[in-house]
Amino acid sequence: DAKTTQPPSMDCAEGRAANLPCNHSTISGNEYVYWYRQIHSQGPQYIIHGLKNNETNEMASLIITEDRKSSTLILPHATLRDTAVYYCIVRVAAGEKLTFGTGTRLTIIP
Amino acid sequence: GAGVSQSPSNKVTEKGKDVELRCDPISGHTALYWYRQSLGQGLEFLIYFQGNSAPDKSGLPSDRFSAERTGGSVSTLTIQRTQQEDSAVYLCASSWSSGRASGELFFGEGSRLTVL
Numbered sequence: 001d002a003k004t005t006q007p008p009s010m011d012c013a014e015g016r017a018a019n020l021p022c023n024h025s026t027i028s029g030n031e032y033v034y035w036y037r038q039i040h041s042q043g044p045q046y047i048i049h050g051l052k053n054n055e056t057n058e059m060a061s062l063i064i065t066e067d068r069k070s071s072t073l074i075l076p077h078a079t080l081r082d083t084a085v086y087y088c089i090v091r092v093a094a095g096e097k098l099t100f101g102t103g104t105r106l107t108i109i110p
Numbered sequence: 111g112a113g114v115s116q117s118p119s120n121k122v123t124e125k126g127k128d129v130e131l132r133c134d135p136i137s138g139h140t141a142l143y144w145y146r147q148s149l150g151q152g153l154e155f156l157i158y159f160q161g162n163s164a165p166d167k168s169g170l171p172s173d174r175f176s177a178e179r180t181g182g183s184v185s186t187l188t189i190q191r192t193q194q195e196d197s198a199v200y201l202c203a204s205s206w207s208s209g210r211a212s213g214e215l216f217f218g219e220g221s222r223l224t225v226l
Contacts, residue, residue: 032213043114043201043217044153091213097143097166098215100153 003027004088009105018075020104022088025069031092033064035073037084038103044087047073083108112136114218116202122224123192131187131221135204142185143205143215144177146198153201159185192225199223 005023012018024033034049048055048062050071055062061074075082087103115134123129135142144156155169159179170176174192179185189196199222203215 034213036215038153043203043219044215045217046214049214096213097155097158097169099155100145102152 003031003090003099004101006086006088006101006104008102009107011107011109012075012078013109014080015077018078018082018106018108020073020075020086020088020106021070022073023070024088024090027068027090028092031090033062033068033071034089034091034098035060035062036087036089036098036100037082038087039081039084044100047086078106078108080108080110082106114202114204114216116200116218116221118221119219120222120224122226124226125194126191128188128190129192129223131189131200131202131223133185133187133202133204133218135183135185135202136216137183139204139206139216140182141205142179143203144185144187145201145203147201147220148198156187156200189223192223194225197223197225 003026032049032051035047036044037047038044048057048060050062050064064071085103085105087100089098117132140161142159145153147153157164157170157177158166161182162179174190177187199220201217201220203217205215
């Protein structure tokens with residue numbers, strides 16, 4: 001079973017920041033938080049991951065609460081191409097399988 | 111190419127036939143994963159390889175499903191006596207093994223299987 005809870009859907013206006021929440025209240029100390037997205041008819045794409053510190057890359061920022069029980073993925077300037085299903089996943093280490101939940105369907109509105 | 115390559119991209123078969131799906135991972139990636147995604151559904155884990163061995167095959171739905179990996183590279187997923195409920199997109203992914211890099215999984219574009 002997936003160890004995360006996400007809202008099933010969200011809308012965001014084009015050009016605005018999209019903030020996608022994820023709850024992972026049972027996360028263990030050695031589990032990372034990963035975010036992937038799946039654009040229609042494509043394979044999932046890695047976005048970002050973190051353990052306890054906030055992370056930023058060219059795609060997004062990941063904010064993890066101090067107790068690590070929740071996190072937020074931020075797409076700073078959403079475009080229409082960011083419309084996708086976003087998956088928040090917790091995982092111990094590289095080499096383990098990713099267990100995908102139902103994700104959040106993000107729709108960017110023109 | 112530089113990415114994960116899967117073939118065929120589309121396969122239509124008749125119920126009861128056997129099918130083979132192939133995955134060519136990114137060079138140097140020792141971990142390889144198979145998932146499937148039925149229409150409108152989420153991703154379902156099937157099996158994971160580390161090198162040529164499969165430490166986790168817990169997601170294979172029945173004994174009609176098998177997979178192998180040779181030379182630590184190419185993997186083949188075989189479905190015997192296909193059923194209509196096997197219709198799905200079968201996705202392959204590869205990554206570095208544990209302890210290296212980010213553990214990011216790189217996915218292929220998938221093989222769409224339709225069983226008539």
